[in-house]
Every structure is written in C-alpha cells, then in structure tokens.
Amino acid sequence: MAFYENEVGIFITEEKVQARVRELGAEITRDYQGKDLTLVCVLKGSTFFAMDLARCIDLPLTMEFLGVSSYQGGTETTGEVRITSDVSKPMAGKHLLIIEDIIDTGLTMSFLLENLRARHPASLKVASLLEKPARARTKIDIDYKGFVIDDVFVVGYGLDYAEKYRNLSFIGRMKGK
Ligand SMILES: O=P(O)(O)OC[C@H]1O[C@H](OP(=O)(O)OP(=O)(O)O)[C@H](O)[C@@H]1O
Numbered sequence: 001m002a003f004y005e006n007e008v009g010i011f012i013t014e015e016k017v018q019a020r021v022r023e024l025g026a027e028i029t030r031d032y033q034g035k036d037l038t039l040v041c042v043l044k045g046s047t048f049f050a051m052d053l054a055r056c057i058d059l060p061l062t063m064e065f066l067g068v069s070s071y072q073g074g075t076e077t078t079g080e081v082r083i084t085s086d087v088s089k090p091m092a093g094k095h096l097l098i099i100e101d102i103i104d105t106g107l108t109m110s111f112l113l114e115n116l117r118a119r120h121p122a123s124l125k126v127a128s129l130l131e132k133p134a135r136a137r138t139k140i141d142i143d144y145k146g147f148v149i150d151d152v153f154v155v156g157y158g159l160d161y162a163e164k165y166r167n168l169s170f171i172g173r174m175k176g177k
C-alpha cells in the first residue's frame with residue numbers, strides 16, 4: 001500500500017493532468033510567438049506544474065521564481081500573503097506569465113498581480129492549473145486555466161498539506177477535509 005492511501009484519494013489522474021498541461025503549453029506557444037516570454041513560477045506549489053508546462057512550450061523562454069506563502073501548512077488562508085523570496089532580475093519591459101498551481105480565494109494572485117504590475121512589465125498574464133470558484137473572495141481573470149474544481153482541499157503535483165504530498169504525480173483529495 002502506498003504511503004498516502006489512508007489520507008489521500010485520487011481526484012484528477014496523472015494522465016489527465018499531463019494531457020491538459022500539453023494543451024496549455026501548445027496554446028502558450030501560439031500566443032507568445034516572437035515575444036520574449038518570462039515564466040514567473042510561484043513557490044512552492046507551482047513548481048511541478050511549471051516544470052512540466054515549461055517543457056511543453058516551444059519557445060526560448062526565461063524562468064523566474066517568486067516565493068509567497070499564506071496558508072502556513074493548513075487548509076485555510078491566513079489572509080496575509082508574504083513574499084518569502086523575490087525574483088532575481090528586474091521585471092520591467094518583460095512579457096510575464098505567472099504560473100500558479102491553484103487560485104482559491106484569489107488573495108495570493110491579487111497580491112501578485114499588484115506587486116508585479118508595479119514593476120512595469122510589457123505584459124502580465126496568469127496561468128493556473130486549478131481554479132476553485134466556490135471560495136473566491138476576489139475576481140481573477142485566468143488566461144490559461146487547467147481545471148475548474150469544486151470546494152475540496154486538494155494535494156499532490158506540488159500542492160501540500162502541512163508540507164506533505166507535493167510529490168504525488170496526480171491531484172489528490174484529502175479524505176475528511
Ligand atoms: O487563492 P489563495 O486562497 O490565495 O490560495 C492559493 C495559494 O495557496 C497556495 O500557496 P501556499 O500559501 O499554501 O504556499 P505554498 O505554495 O508554498 O504551499 C497555492 O500554491 C497558491 O499560491
């Protein structure tokens with residue numbers, strides 16, 4: 001029996017995730033032809049998605065990493081979004097695509113959009129593997145969206161519960177949460 005099976009059930013299979021990531025990669029490849037694309041990967045949750053997506057984009061892109069945290073290991077946002085590490089280069093004049101694993105309340109993305117917009121990029125768009133509209137506290141326009149999900153706490157493929165389960169290759173659902 002695998003280590004997670006008592007606590008986590010499969011919610012979106014690895015095959016479905018990978019197929020959708022390939023579709024999004026193809027779409028982004030078409031849209032950014034001739035542009036200098038920078039992926040802004042949001043640590044830690046988006047890392048698995050960002051790595052797979054980047055490999056499905058057929059363009060000479062740049063990757064930057066921005067750490068933010070607000071859940072502090074639990075299933076509810078603290079409402080306070082903190083930058084834990086910043087990007088390594090100036091963002092002014094660049095075509096930025098923020099890569100997130102999930103937009104839930106939208107507080108993290110709202111913070112990120114405001115923060116990055118203030119650095120005067122050439123353009124600023126959003127890619128999120130998951131959207132959970134039932135809990136949205138603010139409206140976020142997602143340019144590249146993987147799946148819309150119900151109000152369940154998901155883990156795996158980068159998403160954690162108390163820092164665990166990020167390494168599952170599928171999207172799982174915490175049993176009893
Ligand atoms: O829409 P929201 O309600 O703001 O939730 C979305 C955010 O929550 C998670 O991050 P978390 O704060 O858990 O940090 P982590 O990515 O390091 O796990 C996730 O990776 C998103 O960044």
Ligand SMILES: Nc1nc2[nH]cnc2c(=O)[nH]1
Pocket residue numbers: 071102104105152153154155159160161
């Ligand atoms: N792991 C995890 N982190 C989140 N952050 C916001 N929503 C979620 C969720 O459903 N799962």
